[in-house]
Amino acid sequence: MKRIALFPGSFDPFTKGHEDIVLRGLKLFDEIIVAIGFNSGKSVRYFDVNLMIDRISATFKDYPNIRVVTFSELTAEFARRNGANYLLRGLRNTTDFEYENSIAQVNRYLNEELESVFLITSPQFASISSSIIREVHRYQGDVSTFLPYKL
Secondary structure, three states: OOOEEEEEEOOOOOOHHHHHHHHHHOOOOOEEEEEEEOOOOOOOOOOOHHHHHHHHHHHOOOOOOEEEEEEOOOHHHHHHHOOOOEEEEEEOOHHHHHHHHHHHHHHHHHOOOOEEEEEEOOHHHOOOOHHHHHHHHHOOOOOHHHOOOOO
């Protein structure tokens, strides 16, 4: 059976830390679906979703086993409909673990075939967060060091 992992997130923006998790995930999975979700808790995105689709797709243009999609439904159901039996997630710290553990439990309840796989963030990316990047960008700071593409 093909090992398909779903890497869901708002990716607002997609960072070098996210890229690192996807590339390391390729050692474990046959295919990775980078799924940009519309979080019901966030009314407005900072970066346009179409810009992110374009930039993430360009980042992985040489990887036919990585695809980029959007979704607006329960992650567990989206995974089921796309044949993904794994959720790929990155953990920067214990706060991330607490949050991701709760989500993993609910996803497993909703889809018992779905296993969450956590990769510890590589040290050089542990301080990067999308919210910090948005704040720096909002005030015209240079965020190029943190992104695998040019805005």
